[in-house]
Amino acid sequence: YFDVRVLQRDRVCIIIGDxxxxxxxxxxxxxxxxxxxxQGLKEDRGLIEIFEDLNQTIYTYFHLPPVRKMITVFAAMIELPSGRGSFVNAGHNFPVQVVGNSTCIDLAAVHLPIGAVSRLRGxxxxxFTIAPEDYLVFYTDGLIEVxxxxxxxxxxxxxxxxxxxxxxxxxxxxxxxxxEEYDKWLGNNEPDDDLTIVVLKRLKADA
Incomplete structure (x- = not known):
């Protein structure tokens, strides 16, 4: 699951989940x-509040066997004029910020997945800030575990x-x-998992 939403006040929200x-x-x-x-974004709620609502929904309907389900979710909110952003993570792989085409920075935050417990705590x-020409890569674990x-x-x-x-x-x-790199590594094998990749790059014109 992924979504990219352009919001009021020149903001964009990127969400990816598995x-x-x-x-x-x-x-x-x-x-x-x-x-x-x-719905949370439409009501202009904060990311943590949205995750709390999401956790309550998923836990309520899917926490008991045999249908128990969880979902890892990462969400980032970025102000387009400044490049300043914030993020929360519920058990998802760390997205990567590539700075100056030479350095990788993890957008690191550790927490249990959505639906793992009845209430999110901690x-x-x-x-973070994304400078012009920097880019962010969001992905699911099918990419790195192939x-x-x-x-x-x-x-x-x-x-x-x-x-x-x-x-x-x-x-x-x-x-x-x-x-292409994924396909090359996989070769003739059958993939064990699905794959989602989202890339967001800040252009110089946005500075």
Missing amino acids: VTGHGVGSALVMAMAKAVVY MQLHE VNSQKDMYSYERFKDFLVSLSAVDADQIAQRLV
């Missing part, structure tokens, strides 16, 4: 998550090394290169 399991149950969790997040709002024919996992470190190796290109090209 539901446990597959099938109809997981699809229902994803649909409910999207609806809760959409969730914090973290801040296994090649030698049973080697692609890994988070290999992923960051690849990002640094990319020349200055636009967001679409970065996403395409990542998909």
Whole structure:
């Protein structure tokens, strides 16, 4: 699940999530998550408050076997004029901020996934700034956990090394290169998981 919403006051919100399991149950969790997040953003609620509402919804309907489901979710809110942003994370892989095409910074925050417990405790709002020409890469674990024919996992470190190796290109090209790298590593194997990649780049014209 992912969503990108352009909001009032020149803000954009990026959300990415990954539901446990597959099938109809997981699809229902994803649909409910999207609806809760959409309503929260429409009401101009804060990210932590939206996550609390989302956790209550998912836990209420999906915390008991045999239908128990959880969802990892990361959300970032960015002010377009300044590039200042904030984020919260509920168990999702850390997105990466690539600075100056040479340095990778983790947007790191650790918390249990949505739906794991009845109430979220200790969730914090973290801040960051994206400068012109920097970009953010959001992804699901299918990207870094893909296994090649030698049973080697692609890994988070290999992923960051690849990002640094990319020349200055636009967001679409970065996403395409990542998909090509994924396919190359996967080879003739069948993927064990699905894959989502979202790339956001701040242009010089926005500075």
